[in-house]
Structure formats: C-alpha cells, structure tokens
Amino acid sequence: MSAANDPSPISSPHSVTVVPGSSLRSEFLHLRSHWWWFLLLGVLLVLCGTVAIVVPPIATLVAVDVLAILFLIGGVATVVSSFWAGRWSGALVHVLIGILYIAIGLAMTEKPLRATAVLTMFIAVLFMVGGAFRIFAALSVHHPQWGWALLNGIVTLLLGIYIFRHYPISALWVPGLLVGIEMLLSGWTWIMLGIAIRALPAEPSK
Numbered sequence: 001m002s003a004a005n006d007p008s009p010i011s012s013p014h015s016v017t018v019v020p021g022s023s024l025r026s027e028f029l030h031l032r033s034h035w036w037w038f039l040l041l042g043v044l045l046v047l048c049g050t051v052a053i054v055v056p057p058i059a060t061l062v063a064v065d066v067l068a069i070l071f072l073i074g075g076v077a078t079v080v081s082s083f084w085a086g087r088w089s090g091a092l093v094h095v096l097i098g099i100l101y102i103a104i105g106l107a108m109t110e111k112p113l114r115a116t117a118v119l120t121m122f123i124a125v126l127f128m129v130g131g132a133f134r135i136f137a138a139l140s141v142h143h144p145q146w147g148w149a150l151l152n153g154i155v156t157l158l159l160g161i162y163i164f165r166h167y168p169i170s171a172l173w174v175p176g177l178l179v180g181i182e183m184l185l186s187g188w189t190w191i192m193l194g195i196a197i198r199a200l201p202a203e204p205s206k
Helices: 023-033 035-054 057-082 091-110 112-140 146-165 172-196
Strands: none
Touching: 023 112, 035 057, 035 172, 057 091, 057 112, 057 172, 091 112, 112 172
C-alpha cells in the first residue's frame, strides 16, 4: 500500500494531534464555563495592585506582616515534620532551620520597620548585583537581541543604586511598590486568560 493511501496519521516529534473528546478538550471546556472566575480574580488583583502602587507604605507594612506569618508557618511546619519523620541523619538540621524561620518571623512581627529596612537593603543589593551580572553577560556573549538584555541590566542596576542612595526613606515605599506592580501584572494576566478561555469554541453538537 502506498503512503498516499495509508489511513494512519504520520507523526513527527514536533507534531501535536488534538483528539476531539479527549481529556484535554474536556478540561478546556470546563474552564470555559467558569471563565468569569479568572476575570474576577484578575480584577481584584488589579484593584489591590493599584492601591498598593498609589499608597506603597501601607502595602509595605502588609507585605512584611504577610511575610512574617509565612516564616512562622513555615518554621512550625518544618519543626513538626522533622519529628514526624522519625530518627534520621538530617533531623537536627531540619529542626534548626525551622527554629531559624520562627525566629525570623517573630523578629519581623516585633519590629516591622526594621524588617522593612532590611528587606529594602536586600532588594537594593539584589538589583545592583543582578544588574551588573546582566550587563556583563550581555557584553560578553552577543546572543540574539542582546541589546535588550543590556538595557535590562542597566535599568536594574540604576534602580538598585537609586534605592540604595535613598535608603532608609526608600524602605517606606520600595517593597509595597514592587508588590503592587507584581499584583497589577498578575491581575492583567488573569484577566486576559479569562477572556481567552471565554473565546474558546464550544463543543460541537452531536
């Protein structure tokens, strides 16, 4: 039998065949019926991100409190899990890490302003070091579109220097502003995802 008359599909490593009625299609159709949940989540994140950008000091304090709670929960969970796991070689290290998490969480709860200052300094150093590495990498390896990587590194480095030079005043707005920007971008991502899911074609009638 010739290849033209062969009814079996020809597959290649780069081809993807979507079978009607498959589980993947069912999942897409299920998401289509609940697309407005994604839209609602996106709108809420956009509103919260906008408030955080407009009033960054409030967002900064909230972010520090949430981070402190996460450290406390993570520390307790780490200590408890180390005892549940029984006797093993890494139990002591596991317990010490959990205690460290709890101590950091308590310190952040007791002195949120100092925790905010430390967090801002960490962000400034991270931006400066990360920007310098990106500049060095872009100038060393001229990969495709390396100019964008160079621009990204320069902007990141200058932002880190700006935060460092305006420290400690920058501690009042930097964490909250970054959280607001992240929430704003995530919100628009969920909004566009919800719109895209709503635009999926409905299941054909049998």
